[in-house]
Amino acid sequence: MxxxxxxxxxxxxxxxxxxxxxxxxxxxxxxxxxxxxxxxxxxxxxxxxxxxxxxxxxxxxxFGYATTYFDDPDLRGYFDHHQGRRKRCKVRMRNYLDAGLSYLEVKLKDKRQVTIKK
Incomplete structure (x- = not known):
């Protein structure tokens, strides 16, 4: 950095x-x-x-981190994002390399573009 x-x-x-x-x-x-x-x-x-x-x-x-995104076989999450679909879901595994910590995150974006992270 x-x-x-x-x-x-x-x-x-x-x-x-x-x-x-x-x-x-x-x-x-x-x-x-x-x-x-x-x-x-x-x-x-x-x-x-x-x-x-x-x-x-x-x-x-x-920090360094590595992220793996999960999608369905039709790549709906990917295409929903790139097509600007307002209501969508993202699932990812984020690995914080320096801390040795990992988190599974589920993000829901609603039609108002508000992100809810679980």
Missing amino acids: DPIINNTLHGFVPISLDELNAKAAMLERLDNKYILPAHSLRPALEVFATHFDVLEIGGKRA
């Missing part, structure tokens, strides 16, 4: 994986994704640090 970004992450308040999962269990989430130039990332992170926590496991705030 870029050392400047890594240093910027230390401006965030840390949160453990258990705390993060407990908070997430109480939330319905609406995702917005943005593309920004690389030079804008550090200033954006500095602003985000006043509003968000950062996951910290074993003193680390940047």
Whole structure:
């Protein structure tokens, strides 16, 4: 990871994986994704640090992970996503390599584009 970004992450308040999962269990989430130039990332992170926590496991705030997505034989989940279907489901196994932890996640997105994570 870029050392400047890594240093910027230390401006965030840390949160453990258990705390993060407990908070997430109480939330319905609406995702917005943005593309920004690389030079804008550090200033954006500095602003985000006043509003968000950062996951910290074993003193680390940047992690490697591997994800396996599950779908039906017709690849319905894949095609629903790429066709912009509002109501859909995603099932994945996320392995946090540095922590040796794995989670099975089921995400349901409703017609309002709100994500419910189980």
